[in-house]
Amino acid sequence: MDYQTAFAEYETAAIQAINDSQNPEAIEAVRIEFLGKKKGRLKDLQSVLGKVKPEERPIVGKQFNEIKNKVSAALDARVKELKKPQKALSQIDVTLPGTTVEVGKVHPLIQTIDEFKDIMGRFGFSVVDGPEIEDEHHNFKALNIPEAHPARDPLDNFYLAAAETASGGPVLLRSQTSTVQIRVMEKTKPPIRIVSIGRVYRPDTIDATHSCMFHQMEGLMIGDDVTMAQLKTVLSMFAKTYLGDDVQVRFRPSFFPFTEPSVEVDMLWGDDWLEIGGAGMVDPNVLRTVGYDPEEVSGFAFGLGIERFCMKRHEITDIRRFYENDIRFLKQF
Numbered sequence: 001m002d003y004q005t006a007f008a009e010y011e012t013a014a015i016q017a018i019n020d021s022q023n024p025e026a027i028e029a030v031r032i033e034f035l036g037k038k039k040g041r042l043k044d045l046q047s048v049l050g051k052v053k054p055e056e057r058p059i060v061g062k063q064f065n066e067i068k069n070k071v072s073a074a075l076d077a078r079v080k081e082l083k084k085p086q087k088a089l090s091q092i093d094v095t096l097p098g099t100t101v102e103v104g105k106v107h108p109l110i111q112t113i114d115e116f117k118d119i120m121g122r123f124g125f126s127v128v129d130g131p132e133i134e135d136e137h138h139n140f141k142a143l144n145i146p147e148a149h150p151a152r153d154p155l156d157n158f159y160l161a162a163a164e165t166a167s168g169g170p171v172l173l174r175s176q177t178s179t180v181q182i183r184v185m186e187k188t189k190p191p192i193r194i195v196s197i198g199r200v201y202r203p204d205t206i207d208a209t210h211s212c213m214f215h216q217m218e219g220l221m222i223g224d225d226v227t228m229a230q231l232k233t234v235l236s237m238f239a240k241t242y243l244g245d246d247v248q249v250r251f252r253p254s255f256f257p258f259t260e261p262s263v264e265v266d267m268l269w270g271d272d273w274l275e276i277g278g279a280g281m282v283d284p285n286v287l288r289t290v291g292y293d294p295e296e297v298s299g300f301a302f303g304l305g306i307e308r309f310c311m312k313r314h315e316i317t318d319i320r321r322f323y324e325n326d327i328r329f330l331k332q333f
């Protein structure tokens with residue numbers, strides 16, 4: 001083989017092998033094969049060089065060196081290349097979404113409300129809404145709360161100055177969701193099974209456990225023969241579904257104008273009895289006011305505080321955190 005052909009073959013094979021190398025081990029093997037000093041393709045080439053005529057030797061020698069340098073440079077470049085892009089690739093997770101925009105979260109109270117609606121829905125209770133601005137009829141009178149009752153005290157309610165209903169008379173921000181019981185019964189014939197969840201307003205002094213606005217879940221079940229035992233069953237099942245099977249519910253005798261008998265509802269959760277709301281059998285006066293016959297139908301009602309449940313579940317110790325809109329607090333849930 002003449003030296004020209006040998007040089008050309010060597011160069012082509014070397015460049016091909018360099019380009020084909022995909023990792024440091026492969027490129028090192030190529031270096032040994034094509035540029036190794038003791039044996040390999042470069043040594044073979046040198047022996048070809050030994051056979052050329054003495055007068056040609058300077059030119060052929062120069063060519064030999066040029067080819068050797070060219071291959072050596074190509075190899076160095078490939079070594080560098082193999083180091084760089086591999087690192088860059090491993091730093092990019094191509095399965096991640098393209099942007100890192102922070103997505104918002106559902107507020108912990110709304111999470112609780114959604115869960116309550118879901119649980120009560122499974123018990124056959126549908127969800128209804130009522131207005132937050134109410135008249136005295138729905139907030140008090142129809143609920144059997146007489147004119148002189150302390151619950152009507154303007155200092156304990158947010159009456160809206162100069163605002164009057166179509167029927168005349170003052171309006172206020174509702175102080176309880178029991179208003180929705182009346183609105184539903186006025187429009188619907190029994191049987192009824194509803195819950196209504198929303199905001200209520202009271203001018204309480206704000207502290208770790210009180211707020212001038214908070215949320216309640218009102219429940220109402222009316223039928224031919226609704227009993228207090230069913231009330232307790234529904235509340236126990238509700239508490240167990242939300243918090244776990246070991247939760248117990250207890251009733252304590254109490255008084256509400258719109259129920260007879262009336263109870264306070266407590267829940268044993270861990271080691272603590274927690275007061276969660278009020279309940280009772282719908283008072284015959286209330287049934288009569290909405291046009292029902294108390295001899296024909298009976299029912300139970302309950303009102304639970306939403307914040308209580310949410311605070312207990314997440315070990316939140318200050319109710320004000322819910323309303324401050326501090327992202328650092330809210331994004332924990």
Ligand code: DAH
Nearest residue numbers: 176178278279280301302303
């Ligand atoms: N409305 C009462 C309150 O805000 C709670 C309540 C008690 C609701 C007894 C009821 C009930 O439906 O039967 O304190």
